[in-house]
Every structure is written in C-alpha cells, then in structure tokens.
Amino acid sequence: MRQLYETQRAMRNMRKAAMQRGVIAILDVGTSKIACLVLRFDGPERFREQDGVGSMAGQSQFRVIGAATTRSRGVRFGEVDAMQETERAIRTALQAAQKMAAVRVDHVIACLSGARPKSYGLDGAVDVAGQVVTDQDIGRVLAACDMPDYGYDREVLHAHPVNFALDHRSGMADPRGQIGNRLTTDLHLLTVDASVLQNVLHCIKRCDLECAGLASSAYVSGISSLVEDEQELGAACIDMGGGATSLSVFMKKHMIYADSVRMGGDHVTNDISMGLQVPMATAERIKTFYGGVFATGMDDREMIEIGGDTGDWERDRRTVSRAELIGIMRPRVEEILEEVRQRLDAAGFEHLPSQQIVLTGGASQIPGLDGLASRILGSQVRLGRPLRVQGLPQAATGPAFSAAVGLTLFAAHPQDEWWDFEIPAERMSGRSFKKAVKWFKDNW
C-alpha cells in the first residue's frame, strides 16, 4: 500500500516531466487491439484558431500527433497472457505511432481493462486542526480512511476522494479554506491484481519507456464517452471490449464504482467460429459485416458465404443465413449484458438520480445492441462515442477508441487522487525528526 502510494506519486511526477518535455504516449492495452496515441502538449490555447468558444474540457492544450493500432497478441481478458508477445505488440504500436509523430517518446500512460477490478467505498473522519480546513487536514482525513483488507496480491489503481463533508454540510468538492470542526470524506478505492499490473509495467519497461501513469479502462472510457451532465447526474459507462467488458458508474463527476465482466466481443467471435466451424479470422469478418442481435424475416433469406480454404468444394461453398448468425451471437451478447446488469444491481445503480447507460467499446458496434441493452439494462441506453480531441485521425474516432481517448484526457487533466494531496505531517517524516530531536536532547 505504502509502496504503491509512492509509486503513484512517482508516476505523477513522471507525468509532469513528460508534460514539460511536451510529448507523451497513450497506450491502451486491449484484448483485440493495442492502440497508441502520441500527444504533444504546447501549453493552453495554442491551437485555437480564433476567439470565441473556449477550451473544450481543457483538451485544446494537447494535440494527437501520432496514432497507431496493432492487433493485440498475447493479451486475454484484458490481461497480459504472454509477455513476449505483448511486448512485441506494444513495440509495434509504439514504433508506428512514433514514426507518424516523428518524435521520440519516453513517457507512456497505460490503461488496462482486465485485472479483476474491485471497488471499495471508504470513509474517514478527522477533527480539523485549526479554524479552517487546510491541505494538511485533507491529507489527514484521507489517511484516516480505514483501509479494507483487499488482499496482499492486489494494488490500488485509483483512489478518488468522491465527497467531502464538513460538520453537517455534505457534498463538497473542495472544503479547503472553509471553517468547520469535523471533516469527513468518502473515498472510492479501486484495486486490481498486482501481478497483472506488474506484467504490464514490465512490458512497458522492456520497451525502454517510463510509465507516467496507469488507469483502469473502465474509468477512462467513462471520462471520454459520458457527457458532462451524465457524469454529474449519474450514469454507467459500459465499455465492451474484446476480452472484457468493463463498467464504471459516475456520479458528481467522480467514478464511484467500477467492475469488469470477463467476457467481450472475442467470445462472440469464438461462438461464431465454433458454431459455424470457421476460422477465427473468418468469424471476425462475418461478425463485423453481418452481425446483429435482432433477427427479422429478411435475415432468413440473406445468405452469407462462409467460405473456407480447404480445397473441399462442398465445405468451401457453405452458406449460412444471417438469422442463424444472429441466433449464435445473441445469447452471448445477452449473457454479457445480464452479467453487467448483475454488477450494476450489486453496485446499487438503481438508486442513482439518473440511470443513463452508455455503451461504448468495439463490441458496442453490433447493430441493434442498444435495443437489446435497453431490454436488459433499463430504458435509458445510448451508444457512446468518445469525445473529439484535436488531431485524432478519423479512423480512431470510433467507440473502440473511447478508452484511448479517455486516457488522453486523463493525461491532460487527471482528477485529484489520494496521492495528489499532501502527505500528513505526522506520517511523512515525523518519526525520524522526533528521533533526531530526542538524540539531541539526550546528548547535549
């Protein structure tokens, strides 16, 4: 815990250094693709063409100058499965992005979707030391949160102070400078498997890069695909990736819950491959071209050539109707959504004032998915695309890139996390200082 705290602090410093250098890379390690964006920071408002509309969510201060994706190899369920393969895939994406940007990138911010994220809601309370709340008080109240026993093999990935309350007033975003006696806070803690993180970090290190930040893809895709009022009033972002479907619940612009379902688009492809006896590549192609979740009478007549390369004419001329394809896909999609539904129910999503659900991620592009999702998850369902950022290629504006785009926003403006606040004085170096004082007293 202590160590991770320091690690996160070090990463924040690294991020600052990268911002000063002006170039940082974004790495989305996904199951089906690895996306890499290279951002250039040139200070605020550099690219503004004319006066008028101000900066869009503060993202006008950077520009995407390089983008590349590569087919992910060695990643399963959003976790590194084969280190060498993953490292090569990261290297491929990074090299292509660097080549496009024509700059050397040394710092990278990565996100990963798997690693079994688990949310904890913590609260802490402390008496304000002086009249008004200071940074020190906030550091103390964050330190006063009682840590749950989340297991020795897990690491804290995010720790957002969601809410502050001063005496009887709650819902404060920033209590500093206010007068009060008792300060309480609610902290949202997200832990992931430490070994998975270690693997990702190791892969990044093997590519001669410094890691300037780590994020959960559930969180960053929520940042990019939820609009501001959805984040404010309460919404869930469901990022349907290749190997994992991650979901995050936002309220008052803070993530209050995140989880991940270890199923995604690759499983749908797998089902098609098994059901139709075709290779995975063909299954993927059929899925993207003809896939769907609602069958109509028209679909019975639309025959799809499955093909094959066996040399056996009978086998190579097989066809299947689109209705059959939908019949294969739909149960798996339903299963994923049901699983998501369970997680949302467990999180108490129905108690939020607004229950908007936003589907994003590569697998959310299945035609008719929003209709199916509204049957399972609730009426307020929409398909989300990531925010537009400067310089992003057209090919990278689809929902499959919502995590990558969210990561750019995270790189530009990270929300304050626990490690961004001051370390409480009594913890920092108090003991050693006291020791020194005692030594002086004893000896002089």
Added chain:
Amino acid sequence: MRSLIRRPAAPEMAIRRDPAPSRWGYRYQRMMLTPLYRNGMRIGLPILLVALIALSWFSHEANRKMLSDTYAEAVQAIHQRPEFMVASLKVEGGTEALQTEVSALVNVSFPVSSFDLDLAALRDKIEAVPAVQGAVVGVQPGGVLTVQVTPRVPVAIWRSEIGLQMIDAAGATVGPLTARSDRLDLPLIAGDGAKDALDEAMAIYAVAGPIAPRVRGLVRMGERRWDVVLDRDQRILLPTEAPVRAFERVIAMAQAEDLLAREVTVVDFRNDNRPTIRMMEPAVMEMRRINAALTGTGK
C-alpha cells in the same frame, strides 16, 4: 486432392504474421528519433564527410601546390587584363623643374597593372620632396597614373649657417637657394629663431612701403626682437613689443625728416619713449667741428 503443380503461396499466407520490429530495430529507430542524433545525421555527418574528403585531398603536397598555383594564375590573369593596366604618367601642378623631379621619383616601369601600384607609398614618397606640400596620386580611366602636386610657395629666404633656404609661410623649407639675387622678390630673414617668428617678420615687411627697396633683410636678435638691416650699413633696432608700430614710426620719421638719408648708422627704437640714433664717424666729426665753431671752444 493435392494439386500436382506447385503454386505460389496464397497471398494471405504470404503476409508477415508478426509485424513487430526487433528489439534492436526498435531501439535504433528510437535513437534516430532523438533530436541530437537526427541533427547529427542531417547536418553533422555530411559536414564531417566533406571535411574528411577535403582534408585527405589537402594532405597531398601536390594538391596544395596545384591549388595555390591555380589561384595565383587566376589572380595574375585578372591583374593583367587591359582594363587594369597603367601605361603612362601625368604630373600636374608645380613648376616644370618640380614636375621633372617628381616624374623621376615615381620610377615605375610602364606598363604596369594597377593592382601592383602602391599608391599610398608613392604619395608618401612624393610628399617627402621638400618643395611639395601635398600630392594626390590616382589612376585615371584610360590607364594614366596621375600625380597632382601642390607645390610649396616660398614667402621668404632664410639665411642660416648652412646657407640660403627658401621657406614657406609655415616655416617649412622649400628648397636651397644658391644666390640671393636669384629671388630678389622674397624678403630675407636671418638670426637664431628667425624662422619661428616668420609671421612677425612678414608683418614688418608689409609696412616697409617707401623704404622697401632699401631693406636688405631682417635679423632676429637674441630670439626676441628684430633688426631691420638697410643698405649703407644702416640698422633699425625694433622693440620686442609691437615692432610693427615702432617700424611705422621710423618710416614716418624717415619720410618727414628724411632721417635715413642722413649719415645715420643705427636708429634705435628699442625704447619707444626715447628713440636714439647713432651717427656715422664723418658726421660725428663734422658735428663736433660745427659745435666748436659755434661755441668757440674745443679744437
């Protein structure tokens, strides 16, 4: 069924399955993207290459000699172009004798390239001639070396222990003079420090007026005052202060009383209030005789 003919692999099998760069390839590319290396490759390496080639070429003695020879030849070829050649000399100003002297001094064998002429040195050489006050040396279009001489104008003759010399208004020597009679138009000065008080001497000469034909010269006495020497061994001793006014008075006296035509040797005006004259020996004798006759005393 196996095909009997070997066909090329299907295109999808031909594509590389792994597009990942090798670890060293990746590192190399990153190194090349570093600004230092980029600039080094773009600027430093070509410069180094060119410098190396040039150095290796210059390291041969023959190459260096060839280069310097070629350069010298090119320079010579330009210098020898007819546009730059100087064929004749023209000296302007001054007397004919001076022009001849200057022409002899120039001592350049024509035709010569104007690049080879050191005009400044030539001018210094010409200006070293005493009779020349200044000279303008230049090459005129058409290949004419022109020397415009401003001669010194002698205003007086200075007699010193080394002989007669003409001097100009600034006191600079114009040239020697063999005989006084050669330049009767110029006044003569003599004595220690006479040259330094030339202005005063010229002022005294200027007012000489009626007795000017009789003035033989001015003598500086004790480096502080002037004596005007006339013919018939007459002398006018002028004071240190305001000698011109005193001289005017002498002239006035000479005109009114015909002083200088009499038997007077010295007119002493050193003391303004008490002008004194010294008479010649016969006159003194005569005067004594007359006095004796009048008074009846003496001889």
